[in-house]
Amino acid sequence: MPEKCNIAHFLADIAERYGEKTAVSFKGRSITFSDLHSMSSLYACSLRASGLGIGMRTLMMLRPGIEFIVAVFAVFKTGAIPVFIDPGMGIGNLLRCVRKTKPRALIGIAKAQWTRLLFPRTFNSLEFSFSHESLCPPGVIKLPSLDDFSRSAQVGDFQTASVQPDDTAAIVFTTGSTGPPKGVVYTHQIYIEQKRMISEFYGAGPEHVDMPAFPLFALFSAVMGMPSVIPDFNPSFPAMADPALIARTISENNISFSFASPALWRNLADYCIEKSIVLESLKKVLMAGAPVACDLHEKLRKIAPNCVAMVPYGATEALPVANFSSSDITRDIASAVSSGRGYCVGKPLPGIKIHVIKPTEDPVGSWDDSIELPNGETGEIVVEGKVVTPEYYELAELTRLAKIRGRGGRLMHRMGDMGFFDEKGLLWFKGRKAHRVFTPDGVIYPVCCEAVLKSHPKVFRAALVGICDKGIQTPVAVIEPVPGVLPLDQDRREKFISQLQDIASRNPITKNIRDFLFMSPFPVDIRHNAKISRESLAVWAAARKIQSP
Numbered sequence: 001m002p003e004k005c006n007i008a009h010f011l012a013d014i015a016e017r018y019g020e021k022t023a024v025s026f027k028g029r030s031i032t033f034s035d036l037h038s039m040s041s042l043y044a045c046s047l048r049a050s051g052l053g054i055g056m057r058t059l060m061m062l063r064p065g066i067e068f069i070v071a072v073f074a075v076f077k078t079g080a081i082p083v084f085i086d087p088g089m090g091i092g093n094l095l096r097c098v099r100k101t102k103p104r105a106l107i108g109i110a111k112a113q114w115t116r117l118l119f120p121r122t123f124n125s126l127e128f129s130f131s132h133e134s135l136c137p138p139g140v141i142k143l144p145s146l147d148d149f150s151r152s153a154q155v156g157d158f159q160t161a162s163v164q165p166d167d168t169a170a171i172v173f174t175t176g177s178t179g180p181p182k183g184v185v186y187t188h189q190i191y192i193e194q195k196r197m198i199s200e201f202y203g204a205g206p207e208h209v210d211m212p213a214f215p216l217f218a219l220f221s222a223v224m225g226m227p228s229v230i231p232d233f234n235p236s237f238p239a240m241a242d243p244a245l246i247a248r249t250i251s252e253n254n255i256s257f258s259f260a261s262p263a264l265w266r267n268l269a270d271y272c273i274e275k276s277i278v279l280e281s282l283k284k285v286l287m288a289g290a291p292v293a294c295d296l297h298e299k300l301r302k303i304a305p306n307c308v309a310m311v312p313y314g315a316t317e318a319l320p321v322a323n324f325s326s327s328d329i330t331r332d333i334a335s336a337v338s339s340g341r342g343y344c345v346g347k348p349l350p351g352i353k354i355h356v357i358k359p360t361e362d363p364v365g366s367w368d369d370s371i372e373l374p375n376g377e378t379g380e381i382v383v384e385g386k387v388v389t390p391e392y393y394e395l396a397e398l399t400r401l402a403k404i405r406g407r408g409g410r411l412m413h414r415m416g417d418m419g420f421f422d423e424k425g426l427l428w429f430k431g432r433k434a435h436r437v438f439t440p441d442g443v444i445y446p447v448c449c450e451a452v453l454k455s456h457p458k459v460f461r462a463a464l465v466g467i468c469d470k471g472i473q474t475p476v477a478v479i480e481p482v483p484g485v486l487p488l489d490q491d492r493r494e495k496f497i498s499q500l501q502d503i504a505s506r507n508p509i510t511k512n513i514r515d516f517l518f519m520s521p522f523p524v525d526i527r528h529n530a531k532i533s534r535e536s537l538a539v540w541a542a543a544r545k546i547q548s549p
Contacts, residue, residue: 006163007191008076010223011037018206018225024218025253026065026230029146036070036222039149041158043074050128050141052105054079054161057171059098059126061087061108064215064235066146067132071107072219076169079161080105083171083183084216088236088526093181095122097173100394101183104128107143110136165189171393172216174316175527179434183393184316193351193386197320199224201349202310203284204257211249213238213260214527229253239263239529243271250279259286261528262296265309269299282307288314289528291343291429291447293454294334297326313345313429314387317402318413321352321383322427338455340448340509342419342428352385354427355412356420366405367412375423378445380433381415388413418445435534437466437475441512444475446534449510453477456503458485458496461522464513465538476515476541477504480522488518517544 004010011033019034031039052058058080062068075082085097102125106116110133116123117137129136132145163169169188173181198204198220206225212218215235221228231249233241238261246268249255265287272279282304287296292311300309308327312320324346333344348354356379357364357371364371373379382404388411391399404412418430431447438444446464453462461480466473479500488496497516504510519540525531 005165005167005188005192006076006079006160007169007188007195007219007223008040008073008160010195011040011073012157012160014223014225021206021225022227023222024066024069024228024230027232029066031066031070031146033222033225035149036066036073039144039146040070040073040077042149043070043143044077044158044160046141046143047074047078047080047105047128047130050130052078052080052128054163055168056080056104057083057101058105058107059083059085059101059103061085061106061112063109064218064230066230067143068215069218069222070146071130071132071143073222075107077158077160079163081168081170083173085173085181086175086236086526088234089173089176089181093176095119097181097183098122101171105130107131109133113137113140163188165192166390172316175525182395182398184389185391185393186389190387190389194319195220195223197349197351197387201320201323202286202312208257208283209253209255209281211246211253211255211258211260213241213258213264217259226257229255236526237529239267239524241267243268247272247275247277247279250282251277254281255279256281256283258282258284259288261289261530262287262292263290263524263529265300266296269296269303272303273299277303279304280306285309286312288312288320289525290530290532292324293451294329294337297329301326311345313427314383315413315415316389318383318385318388318415320349321354321385321387322346322348337451340452340507342430342445342448343451345419345427345429347425347427348383349385352383352387354421355382355384356380357382359418359433363400364404364414367407373420375421375425378418378420378430381417381419381427381429382412383415384410384412432534435465437464438473439466439475439512440472444509444512449475449477449504449513452507452510453479453500453503453513456500458482459500460520461532463522463532463534463537465534465541467538467542474515475513476517477513478517478519478522478537478541480520481518483520486518486520493518517541 015033015037022030023033023036058075060082083101105128107130113136129140131140132143166187170186171183173183210221210226210228212228218228311324313322314320322345356373359380406412416433419428430445435446449464450462458481460482463478504513523533523536
């Protein structure tokens with residue numbers, strides 16, 4: 001039986017090395033690494049005594065915070081499988097995800113416990129329910145909150161379940177921003193590999209203090225001995241996080257490392273520039289979830305002069321696979337991005353292979369060298385490495401479409417993204433495969449065109465969508481102006497459109513875009529608030545276009 005394949009084993013090692021060091025802080029409360037290990041073992045004892053065991057799917061419906069981290073490690077220790085569903089996806093999608101996974105247990109706040117009673121058919125697979133909160137329905141097993149926990153309640157070393165590397169560790173649902181939410185199966189080996197990459201490549205570790213704006217990242221911080229200060233905002237809406245609060249959190253806690261959405265970093269940077277605030281403690285900033293414009297890197301340099309901004313490229317199904325850093329920006333790259341070449345996402349990380357293949361809508365059962373494209377040609381991005389997840393939970397057909405069996409039986413993942421390698425071996429992202437616009441004059445890649453249109457000083461965001469059927473689509477650019485521009489009277493609207501048409505006409509990739517609409521704010525994804533929901537924009541734009549004279 002392999003040793004230390006369970007990610008929870010690493011918490012015991014960290015507790016032994018950094019026992020009395022603060023592990024997690026949230027809203028004025030904190031817990032040491034030693035107590036995090038002990039409290040999660042106490043939870044695990046209660047879970048196991050109630051019947052929860054290896055392989056049992058366990059729905060996690062907790063707010064970000066210390067009890068969330070404790071509960072997740074407790075589930076790992078029992079060998080059960082935590083199921084993570086982003087509540088921001090809406091009640092309908094959430095209930096569909098619950099029905100798909102048929103969880104045996106629920107660990108949730110009181111609101112979640114009462115909600116399950118409103119939908120008994122959806123939650124009829126549940127055998128156990130646990131909560132650290134009061135005022136729960138009858139039958140819910142009480143777990144201690146941090147305020148209830150005392151060292152006198154320690155249970156010694158809980159016997160963490162032994163697992164195989166390829167055993168399922170967790171099911172993490174995508175947000176559904178580009179289709180129905182899908183449960184991505186994570187193995188213990190994948191978590192261990194991600195931990196290694198975050199530590200070795202990104203330099204995360206005990207010498208840093210982390211601010212994990214994405215709650216699950218706090219789990220990695222804990223097993224790397226990196227203290228974390230969880231910011232007090234709703235993680236489903238990072239674009240709405242109060243920049244003053246974030247700036248105070250960073251300054252007051254000497255935050256040196258943080259992973260957050262580009263939307264959060266942009267708002268924070270604008271606020272700090274306006275208020276002349278400099279965040280001296282920041283050393284490494286990670287941002288992911290959508291293309292990151294060069295101007296955001298420049299703004300971060302101004303507010304955090306000691307910091308390197310890093311953009312991991314990947315997806316829930318394979319992360320991280322490539323990286324681009326602020327130090328990689330050259331005048332040529334910045335010029336290429338603004339002229340519509342795409343967004344540079346850097347080079348593959350150590351241990352990762354990235355291929356660009358001929359795009360196809362069909363499954364690709366096994367790898368064949370003939371499908372790979374040479375540098376410079378745009379195609380579908382495929383990744384290979386130990387972070388590639390094996391499947392979507394109980395979605396065999398989607399798994400078949402997304403995976404390729406590589407040499408030696410190793411799985412490869414089709415990212416659903418379009419891109420190319422340049423002459424220097426840098427990978428460029430040109431947008432989602434599903435978002436291509438097929439016009440009579442050829443294929444248009446939205447993110448490339450949008451970068452060109454954003455050269456207008458009054459354009460905050462742009463989204464290119466196609467109207468009508470594939471093959472004869474009309475490209476329509478939807479514009480979100482900078483705050484304060486809308487509403488537009490007829491004269492100002494016509495002048496704005498004329499200026500945009502002039503910009504478009506001067507670039508070969510945008511020259512055929514003549515139709516412009518305005519909307520504010522854009523619909524965006526729930527996890528990062530950065531991915532534009534082009535599907536819903538296309539429906540909206542089609543209705544407006546049909547109504548136009």
